[in-house]
Amino acid sequence: MPWELFRKIVDECKGKGVREFCPFVHGEPLAYPFIAKALNYVSAALPDTTIHIYTNGYLLDSRRSSLLLKSNVGYVHFSIDGISKAVYERHRRGLVYEQVMANVTNFLVRCRREKRRITTRVVFTLTPDNEQEVEAFRLFWQGMVDTVDVIPCDGRGGEGRTPALEQGKMLPCLYLSSRAYILSDGSAVPCCKDWVGYTVLGNVAEESLESIWNSRDYERLREDVSRGIFSNSEACRRCVADKL
Numbered sequence: 508m509p510w511e512l513f514r515k516i517v518d519e520c521k522g523k524g525v526r527e528f529c530p531f532v533h534g535e536p537l538a539y540p541f542i543a544k545a546l547n548y549v550s551a552a553l554p555d556t557t558i559h560i561y562t563n564g565y566l567l568d569s570r571r572s573s574l575l576l577k578s579n580v581g582y583v584h585f586s587i588d589g590i591s592k593a594v595y596e597r598h599r600r601g602l603v604y605e606q607v608m609a610n611v612t613n614f615l616v617r618c619r620r621e622k623r624r625i626t627t628r629v630v631f632t633l634t635p636d637n638e639q640e641v642e643a644f645r646l647f648w649q650g651m652v653d654t655v656d657v658i659p660c661d662g663r664g665g666e667g668r669t670p671a672l673e674q675g676k677m678l679p680c681l682y683l684s685s686r687a688y689i690l691s692d693g694s695a696v697p698c699c700k701d702w703v704g705y706t707v708l709g710n711v712a713e714e715s716l717e718s719i720w721n722s723r724d725y726e727r728l729r730e731d732v733s734r735g736i737f738s739n740s741e742a743c744r745r746c747v748a749d750k751l
């Protein structure tokens with residue numbers, strides 16, 4: 508996302524009571540070229556807002572750890588899908604297991620040593636290829652982080668996906684009324700499952716986030732989904748469909 512667009516979004520959040528800010532939708536936030544500027548800007552502009560970081564930990568070196576520790580980051584979620592090198596690297600292709608484990612454990616040590624209260628969580632995305640490691644994963648991380656979560660893979664609309672709303676029967680779509688999701692080109696989408704931009708509700712580069720959030724299209728989508736009608740939104744249709 509261009510820096511000017513990122514800054515516009517942050518500025519539009521001022522005075523709106525935004526409780527959480529995640530400087531990404533998908534991808535790796537620590538790979539964002541403006542991450543230092545972005546975290547500093549959000550921390551200064553939205554001092555009462557907690558920043559959440561979801562990271563695979565691969566780029567969390569000493570310099571980036573310092574950045575998280577001195578900004579308004581309140582939650583760090585680590586995506587780690589295995590406890591052995593072989594299984595981990597099969598799921599996170601291109602990353603190096605030893606480096607990730609060293610980065611994450613060093614960060615946790617620094618949080619304790621510097622008495623920085625950051626809530627930490629490791630998330631294991633369950634697949635048929637790593638389910639045998641769940642118990643060892645839990646045993647390893649319990650006590651080191653605040654929460655250990657094992658969650659099923661919903662596939663996010665790509666190959667091998669299972670419909671997100673297989674679980675969605677239990678999960679109401681709170682996203683639509685509580686969270687705004689903006690892709691890197693400024694497209695506002697219903698939720699994180701629409702990483703492609705199937706259902707674009709407006710573009711923050713062209714209009715205000717507030718006007719998009721309160722638009723008739725957004726309202727109509729909220730009404731539809733609350734009544735169990737998913738077919739009017741391509742993103743929601745795919746989300747609940749058995750087949751794409």
Ligand code: SF4
Nearest residue numbers: 680697698742743746
């Ligand atoms: S894509 Fe639509 S139905 Fe699926 S979780 Fe998001 S808002 Fe809900």
